[in-house]
Amino acid sequence: MTAIAVNDVCFGYKTQSILSQIYANIPESKIYGLLGPSGAGKTTLLRLILGRIKPHSGSITVLGSEPGINNPITGYMPQDTALCLSFTVNQTLIYFSNIYRMSQKKFHERKGLLSSILQLPGDNQLISELSGGQQKRVSLALAFLNSPRLVILDEPTVGTDPILGNSIWNYLHSCCREGVSVVIVTHYIEEAALAHMVGIMRNGKLMEEGVPNDLLLKYRETNLENNLNSGEDIDTSLFLNVWILLILIRKNFSKFLQFNVSFLIFLIPAFQALILCVLYDRDSIPIKAAIFNEEPNPQYSTRLLNSIKQVDAYYVQPVKYTSLSSAIDAVDKGYMTAAVWFHQNYTNALDARVEGAQDSDIDNKTLSESSIHLWLDNSNFLYANGLIDSLRLSMYELMGDIFMDKNMSRVEAPLKVVETIYAENSKLSDFLLPGYLISFMYLSQVSLSSQLLIQERKDGLFERSLVAGVGHQLVFISHFITNCLMSFIQIILMLFISFIVFQITNYGSIELILFLVMTQAANAIAIGLLISAIVDEGFVAVLISIFITFSQLFTSGAIFPFELVEPNLRQILYYSPIAMPTESLRNVMLRGWNLYHQYVFHGFALNVGTGCLFLVLAMIIFRRNS
Template sequence: MPQDLNLHLRLSIWETLKFYGYLFGMDDALLRKRADELIKFLQLPPESRNIEDLSGGQQRRCSLAVALLHDPDLLILDEPTVGLDPVLSKSIWDRLVEMADAGKTILITTHYIEEARQAHIIGLMREGVLLAEESPQALMEKRNCDSLETAFLQLSQLQEYNTQKSTEPKAYPVGPRPPVTIEQDTWFKPRRFKAQVMKNVFLLKREKIFVAFVFLLPIVQMTLFNTAIGQDPKNLPFGLVSYDSPNGFEDCTRGNYKGCLLDSNYNYSIACKYRDHLIRRDFSVREYKSLEDARSKLWHNNIWGVIFFNENFTRALGERIDKRNRLDDETIDMSIMDSWIDLSNQYIGNMVKHSVTLGTIDFVHDVLKDCNISEKLFDVPITYETPVYGSMIPKFTHFASVAMLALCAFYLPTILTASLMITEKMGGLIERIMVAGVTFMEMTTSMLLVQCVVMLIQNILSLIVMYGLFDNPMIGNYFTLFTVINLLGIGGMFFGILIGVGCSTYYMAAYFGTASNIMLVFICGLAWPVEGAHYLLRYVSWMFPLTLTTQGLRGMTARGWPILHPTVLAGLGSILVWIGLFLLFVLILIKSEKGSWISAK
């Protein structure tokens, strides 16, 4: 029984006793009997009460119950009666004396010297030095005093006197180490594994809000990604200035600019038709009287671009179409629209240029169609056939959807595993269950088992949202895709174990997890293609956990590659190698840190 509580606060009294009873190999009947006896003897509240809802004294009594539960031959107690009322404290000491008389070995540390009178042997320690070790009665007789406090005071004064006379530290002989009597070859016991799994299930049942958050998180992330990322901006303000008619766009009433501009009775500005094509491209068209006014709005970021129609633009365009090879330079220049675009935002600027270009091509085709002239006459001399993979109008969402899926599959288990390990470490829980015999293998495998169930549900929900609710490309096999992202999740769990073993605080784990997350997003081609990175990064990016796996996932979803495709196999091999590396790093930390990973202290 440590001085700190070192119990799972979210478990009830009965769940706590059941957990440790299973760790100690007790059967259900004996466990039930011992639990009832200890609850009555230690005057604990109803067994359904959570540990966190108990008073400090009740929590310490519950901790003592855990220590007494399996009737151990060796009992080590650190200040077991602190905070308890005198009557209960005396009752506990009486029980300890009975256990000692029955052949038990009990080692107690306490600051209350007088309550140690009931011990068979007492050791007085000060500043790391053992001043005396004998029975309380013999000690008081030797010091010729009637209280242990007086004896301790005399010994302390004698220590001070000897220290002032000599600064040399006193050497104490070290005897031979006693033989190890702990059971050997116990790296994995099914009963302890079962107890750990049961405890994790109990905790999940207690944390209903947390569990709901864990399952809702992938749904929210995938939904926000598909609704906020990768969609082309809509209703961008765009300016038009036309000197082609006296009143600009005021004369553009619907129907008065239809027909062929080559007809002799066509007296309207063709700029009106162009305005309609921009509106179809989801631009919010704003009309200005002067070019200076429009460019001023562009300068102040009120619009993303402006197009200017010269005087006689309609006539010059008609001559360009009609005469073609018999044009002078002035007529050609008059039939060209001038455009200024804000390119400070690369994506929006290029999107505006692309939309304006496509809108202009559609506009020219529309004009030629009205005049019964083949559209191919003024078309770009290339035809894009049906794409081998993908669609004619690709979206950034389609590129990034797999990256988002891989990132969530890897990092959600990482965060959950690391947080659980840090929580148990900071609460001293790992330390206490290790004393109870639990091995690292049992603790991690039980955690991985429960985490796998959570991960499977999370990944199913992610796939449903990503490919069921939203239109992302998926022409491969769903079972193969599900298998690969679950393998990524297992890699994330081992990475979370590495963070939990290597970090001693939530802050350190948060910094390490956040930094690695950002690094992988940038280096592994998740936010932008690896081909666009600096050449030095391109050479090393394939070494990181998510690069090859994400490339394989893209091939599976957008190209229909099977699992035996070399790129997909390379992705599988990459994450398997990283799982092995994470496990190796964990083992190295455990060996080098010499047990410091067990406790945050």
């Protein structure tokens, strides 16, 4: 009986031929040794047998089926250890036992047997802490964990001591007696003599195939170097196995919790919401002004300073100085935002100015002495304008009071706010919060997701998991679901801090806010996955993520009003992944609109549409680049 039949198989990349007219018959319940120097094509042949790639011509049958069909009952050990360094020994064994759907009883039986044969290290030891030989033992144990009918091993005894090597070969022969077929790649021809049959490959061809002792006489070599290459593609079923998907999600969470840097990135949105609420959720912000009052008996100046009005959150906080030069010096040194000088004749001059309000002949001296003189530091634009607005409103109120004191008609501005339709008494933090929720969720998930597929391809478990029956789709979808679940936790933390702890103003539905930010997170995850599917290096992905995020942060209206952007550019930037969703969320929180409003739905639609597009592109590129 034949376990593996290879008939006239050819394979190559573009113009380079790798395998040419390969014929091989690997018998059942036997050990087949495959020898050959580096570049002979051994690795490519193994990958063809495992279904990782397809031949250009010829055919292969494995246990009576096409390659890849029987991988769940095939044990595979690549040349490198193919282990996740952040897992413990027990976590690694459990991960694959779940993929193979082994019962607890069978798992513990197999684990105990393999531990005694291979002398496995302790369950709680991290793979990263093991020696090369110990990692090799764990890797070999995985190949036999599911009681396979076919085992494919690539140099299993390299890095092991001779006693363990003998133990491994004894175990292989005992497996053959139980009906297991074994394909073993080795560069030690004396070791291959322990196999039942040996095939020798050179330059992409199977030169000889026969009994070891006969070939030893013909090809007397002590060491035929072998290298394992990786990176091919595999055809996987589109059927989404829920069980394996849950195992992958669990693995993703386990790996995430072991990386402190990732955990810090995870906390960015909640931390930024906390910073916003602590620093900017203030009802009043004092602006210090150095006051030099030269009046000997101050009246109007005192009334003004005692009735300072607040505009938005800003108001003037007077600090008295004894001279004009010292007040100006305080502004020069950055201690004060402005120096304010009241002339010694300020009250009398202001009286004269009020009484002569209808007189166009008021002299310049009176106008100057009745004016408040400012020396302003405009480097902090917001503070400078807040100070001027506060003084202007305070002066307006004082002038009205003086007119009434003199039984004169009070001059009122011809302006009346009949009703505040939206967001009455809102503050700066109320305006900023929607942008913070959208932007920092976007930053966090793009940064995290942009590393996922890069790490997955470099992860030792990736190749082995694919051979065990885990498809690219399952790996991809597991990362998307994992990050969506983490996003949900992030959003709950942000909303709890904002609305429960600090009670930021909100007129909309909490459920709708959660839903909109969740769609933004899903869109960010899709963009991050697309980046990680295209890029091979983590630091490049980080740079791209930073560029994409920060270029939008200050041009999308998330922090600064979108109306400040030049009109022609605004029409383009409006469709960025942050701008429109920020406007939608702000309209929900500050205007109380629902999802069916045009200027709420458009942000949701943008996220869903672009997110689906990015996901499809990322999946296609991930399959090709894996």
